[in-house]
Amino acid sequence: MALKRKDLLGLRGVSREEIEEILTTARQMKEFLTKNQKKTPHLQGKSIVTLFYENSTRTRMSFELASKYMSAAAANISASASSVQKGETLIDTGCTLDQMGTDVIIIRHPMGGAPHLLAKNVRASVINAGDGMNEHPTQALLDMFTMQERYGSLEGLKVAIVGDVAHSRVARSNIWGLTTMGATPVLAAPETFIPMDMAELGVQINHDVDSAVKDADVVMGLRMQLERQQAGLFPSVREYSEFFGLDDRRLALAKPGAIIMHPGPMNRGVEMTSALADCDQSRIREQVTNGVAVRMALLFMLTRRNLG
Amino acid sequence: MKYLLKNGRVVNPGGESGMLDILVENGVVAGMGEALFAADAEVIDLSGCLVMPGLVDMHCHLREPGYEYKESIYTGTRAAAAGGFTAVACMPNTNPVCDSEAVVRYILDKAAAQGAVKVYPIASITKGLKGEELSEMGFLQRAGAVAFSDDGKPVENPRMMRLGLQYAKNFDALLISHCEDKALAAGGVMNEGIMSTKLGLGGISRVSEELMVAREILLAEALKTRVHIAHVSTRGSAELIRQAKARGVAVTAETCPHYFAATEEMVDGYDANTKVNPPLRTQDDRQAMLEALADGTLDAIATDHAPHHADEKLVEYNLAASGISGFETAFALSYTVLVKGGVLTQDELVRKMSVAPAQILRREGGVLAVGAPADIMAANVTEPYEIDVSHFQSKGKNNPFGGMTVCGRPVLTMVSGKTVWKNGEIVI
Numbered sequence: 001m002a003l004k005r006k007d008l009l010g011l012r013g014v015s016r017e018e019i020e021e022i023l024t025t026a027r028q029m030k031e032f033l034t035k036n037q038k039k040t041p042h043l044q045g046k047s048i049v050t051l052f053y054e055n056s057t058r059t060r061m062s063f064e065l066a067s068k069y070m071s072a073a074a075a076n077i078s079a080s081a082s083s084v085q086k087g088e089t090l091i092d093t094g095c096t097l098d099q100m101g102t103d104v105i106i107i108r109h110p111m112g113g114a115p116h117l118l119a120k121n122v123r124a125s126v127i128n129a130g131d132g133m134n135e136h137p138t139q140a141l142l143d144m145f146t147m148q149e150r151y152g153s154l155e156g157l158k159v160a161i162v163g164d165v166a167h168s169r170v171a172r173s174n175i176w177g178l179t180t181m182g183a184t185p186v187l188a189a190p191e192t193f194i195p196m197d198m199a200e201l202g203v204q205i206n207h208d209v210d211s212a213v214k215d216a217d218v219v220m221g222l223r224m225q226l227e228r229q230q231a232g233l234f235p236s237v238r239e240y241s242e243f244f245g246l247d248d249r250r251l252a253l254a255k256p257g258a259i260i261m262h263p264g265p266m267n268r269g270v271e272m273t274s275a276l277a278d279c280d281q282s283r284i285r286e287q288v289t290n291g292v293a294v295r296m297a298l299l300f301m302l303t304r305r306n307l308g
Numbered sequence: 309m310k311y312l313l314k315n316g317r318v319v320n321p322g323g324e325s326g327m328l329d330i331l332v333e334n335g336v337v338a339g340m341g342e343a344l345f346a347a348d349a350e351v352i353d354l355s356g357c358l359v360m361p362g363l364v365d366m367h368c369h370l371r372e373p374g375y376e377y378k379e380s381i382y383t384g385t386r387a388a389a390a391g392g393f394t395a396v397a398c399m400p401n402t403n404p405v406c407d408s409e410a411v412v413r414y415i416l417d418k419a420a421a422q423g424a425v426k427v428y429p430i431a432s433i434t435k436g437l438k439g440e441e442l443s444e445m446g447f448l449q450r451a452g453a454v455a456f457s458d459d460g461k462p463v464e465n466p467r468m469m470r471l472g473l474q475y476a477k478n479f480d481a482l483l484i485s486h487c488e489d490k491a492l493a494a495g496g497v498m499n500e501g502i503m504s505t506k507l508g509l510g511g512i513s514r515v516s517e518e519l520m521v522a523r524e525i526l527l528a529e530a531l532k533t534r535v536h537i538a539h540v541s542t543r544g545s546a547e548l549i550r551q552a553k554a555r556g557v558a559v560t561a562e563t564c565p566h567y568f569a570a571t572e573e574m575v576d577g578y579d580a581n582t583k584v585n586p587p588l589r590t591q592d593d594r595q596a597m598l599e600a601l602a603d604g605t606l607d608a609i610a611t612d613h614a615p616h617h618a619d620e621k622l623v624e625y626n627l628a629a630s631g632i633s634g635f636e637t638a639f640a641l642s643y644t645v646l647v648k649g650g651v652l653t654q655d656e657l658v659r660k661m662s663v664a665p666a667q668i669l670r671r672e673g674g675v676l677a678v679g680a681p682a683d684i685m686a687a688n689v690t691e692p693y694e695i696d697v698s699h700f701q702s703k704g705k706n707n708p709f710g711g712m713t714v715c716g717r718p719v720l721t722m723v724s725g726k727t728v729w730k731n732g733e734i735v736i
Contacts, residue, residue, distance in 0.1 A: 012506065091622060111626040112508040113578030132626070134508025172508055196511060197502035 002304035007119040007126040010135035011176040019181060023145050025297035026290070032069070033293055042300045043072035047101050050129070051077045051093065052108040058264055058288065059129050059139070063106050066295035072103075090114060094122040103303055107131070125302040133167045138298060139263050140173035142291040144181065146283050147218055149290070150259050154181040160212045160254070161185055162246060163222030163271050164193040164233075170263045171222055175203055188212030189222075190244060192233045209244055216254040220261040221246050221271040237270055246272035251281070259283045310338075311727070312346050313720075316354030316686055320361060321655045322663055322675035330359065332682040335725035340678060352730075354686045357719060360658045361676050362394025362425075362683035363639060366665040367459070367484070367538055367562060367610035369631070370396070370427070373414060374403025379615040379703045381415065384635075385423040387613070387702035389729040391635035392718035394683035395426035395666070395673055396613075400437070401460040407432040407443045409451040416452050424728045424736055425721070426683075428454040428671060433472045433483060439463050442475055449479050454669050457484035459538055462520055464490055470527050477533050482668065484536045487520035487545070488586065497626050499587040503572040509625060512587050518544040525552040525559055534558035536668060539612050541567045541586040543596030550605040560668050562608040565641040566632055566708075568597040574708055580621040580628030581708040584614070598651045601660065608664045609657075611638045615704020633704030637695055639687060641709065643716030647689075682725035688717045701734060 003018060011019070032040055048067040050060050060076065067074035079087065088096075090109075097105055106127045107115050112134035119126040130136040147154055159178055165171040165187050178185050179202045186204040187194065188211075199205055206212040213219055224240065234240050251260065260272070260282045268274045277284055313330040324340055331339035331346055339346075365388065371379035379387075388396045398415065400406030406415065412429045419427035431453035435441045437460065445456060456476060462485070463469040469485070476483055493516040498504050500511025521537055525548060528535040540546060540563045552559045566584060571591050574582045582588060600606040614631025621628050642661060646652040652660070666674035673683050697710040721729035728736050 089619070089623060109624070111624040113625045116578045117622075117624060132508055133510075169508060195505040196500050198505055200502050201505070 003301045026294045029296035030293035043070035046072040046103045048072045048104045050106045062291045091121045135173045136169040140177045142294040154183045157183040157217040159218040160216040166193045214253045310349040312349040316359035319654045320676045323677045357686045359686045361662045363661045364665040365396040368613035370398040381418045382422040385425045387635040389424040389721045390701045392685035397428040399459040400432040412451040455482040459486040485524045489516040492516035499572040514542040521545045529557045537561040546600035560607045562610040564612045569641045585630040609660045640714040640716040644714040684722040686720040
């Protein structure tokens with residue numbers, strides 16, 4: 001139950017065996033959570049720091065609670081986005097944390113590749129909690145955990161991912177993870193939200209949501225950043241929700257019993273209707289719980305490695 | 309000082325080639341022939357080496373004045389010498405910008421006092437590189453500017469570029485265009501395509517370069533004047549230039565070693581030393597550069613030597629400065645990829661790196677002949693070696709080719725008959 005790697009920077013290049021091991025460990029961690037036994041000694045004597053250069057409530061809290069539930073010393077650093085350019089360099093900050101005895105640094109950063117730069121320059125393990133539009137591996141792991149809970153295996157699942165794929169680190173990590181696990185991601189979004197040459201990653205791309213959702217086992221909505229409208233990527237929320245929003249009619253096209261997911265925070269009525277988000281098939285709330293379990297598993301497995 | 313360069317094989321497309329000795333005296337070539345003898349000359353044995361006219365780089369950044377922490381005329385020209393260059397043309401994006409006679413003279417004076425090779429200042433097309441008002445091209449040219457460019461950025465306004473090309477005709481001055489549509493490239497830090505998608509980095513569309521190449525060609529054609537396209541990196545740009553040349557447009561163009569020796573795949577791992585503008589492109593673009601060099605579409609190879617301080621590269625990829633410190637790898641990369649790779653003959657390579665740039669800039673050099681300035685370089689092309697950036701003469705160690713095994717190490721650089729680089733050391 002130890003990972004043979006120092007860091008988790010993304011799911012690109014992470015093997016099926018590693019993902020399976022993380023998900024298996026997460027299942028045990030979820031038992032601790034749900035048995036109301038929220039104090040385990042797994043991380044006793046470990047120091048874990050979240051280093052966030054972007055605002056976040058859910059991911060940061062999830063990591064922090066995961067650390068605390070397992071008895072680690074947890075601390076947070078909030079660096080504003082402007083300090084990325086003006087303040088101390090990322091490498092210097094990382095080395096400072098190293099010197100203070102940090103075992104794991106959890107970083108969120110507005111720029112792709114920042115966790116990789118950090119990881120190369122610190123002794124501590126680095127977990128990527130979201131870098132620009134690149135990856136958000138723990139989100140994808142919790143998504144896959146949620147799918148696995150429902151279906152047992154990810155093999156052969158059709159996962160419709162609807163929304164702004166281009167700017168979504170959640171989508172990228174899911175694409176890497178799901179393709180590794182034998183599932184098929186099917187994307188649907190306005191073409192301005194589909195990155196160049198995406199199809200080469202082994203995903204299907206649809207121009208209309210109906211065909212993407214048809215017969216899907218999982219329907220995942222992505223958060224629409226409303227400021228993308230000012231940037232000219234889509235003309236209006238009205239048009240977006242009409243042509244790309246998820247609703248009851250579209251869900252009816254999916255396999256019976258298909259689950260609905262969203263990484264949050266949601267724009268209700270934009271990427272999906274409230275009725276859909278709150279229906280029985282929705283796993284959106286469960287995803288949050290699973291996030292803590294997956295992060296507990298990961299922190300445990302990475303720090304075990306440090307013990308040698 | 310009198311030198312006799314013996315036993316080398318002379319590659320000299322503009323003159324005599326073959327197994328020739330070269331006698332250098334009073335700064336010029338005093339004799340060329342088989343088995344020359346001069347009792348009072350210092351003999352430099354170049355057995356097994358190629359001897360060529362000194363390389364001429366028509367596009368580099370010496371960073372002085374203003375950014376001496378990145379590079380200076382002193383260190384930059386030593387790096388150039390170590391790379392086999394005997395003359396380099398430096399871009400005007402200094403601080404202050406080279407848009408006044410004072411800055412042109414400053415560069416020339418500094419180069420005369422401290423430089424290891426000849427320095428040709430390029431002045432800006434527009435004052436302060438702002439794209440708003442033309443620089444005083446007449447005065448600047450008279451002071452010693454060899455060409456005009458806003459390199460580092462495009463002249464965004466097409467009317468401004470048109471006026472620049474038009475005005476330059478009075479002085480028969482050359483404009484060098486950095487082709488990039490800024491609006492289209494916005495947010496990008498690498499080539500847009502499968503790798504930017506995989507790495508989650510902002511992509512720069514090839515169209516942002518090609519649109520501007522097309523614009524400059526159309527303007528030069530309409531105004532019946534010449535224009536030079538800097539750092540061509542895409543198949544589409546090469547094709548536009550090929551077509552323009554076929555219909556008689558006076559367009560010339562350069563590419564850089566990194567566009568035919570590397571691809572976007574190198575960005576994987578987020579090493580900011582791979583960040584350059586225009587960005588490293590695809591395998592297909594790389595192939596297109598080889599084809600365009602071979603068929604003459606691309607006239608010249610320039611380094612776009614762009615040294616930066618290590619701190620400017622040891623940061624997030626998005627924040628890192630763009631550019632590659634290229635003087636000291638240009639010849640070996642070119643020799644290895646182009647000559648060993650069967651793309652160009654030795655003769656053709658010397659044309660691209662010496663003859664053509666001298667001709668486009670209308671400077672001396674590019675030829676070894678009795679009476680011509682003794683600007684000479686020799687390279688060992690038989691022993692492969694590993695590139696080690698820590699040994700660079702340049703202050704900028706930002707070069708992604710470290711560790712690569714190449715062939716074509718410059719072993720001698722002579723500028724106006726003075727030895728400046730010999731056997732791995734600066735000797736002035």
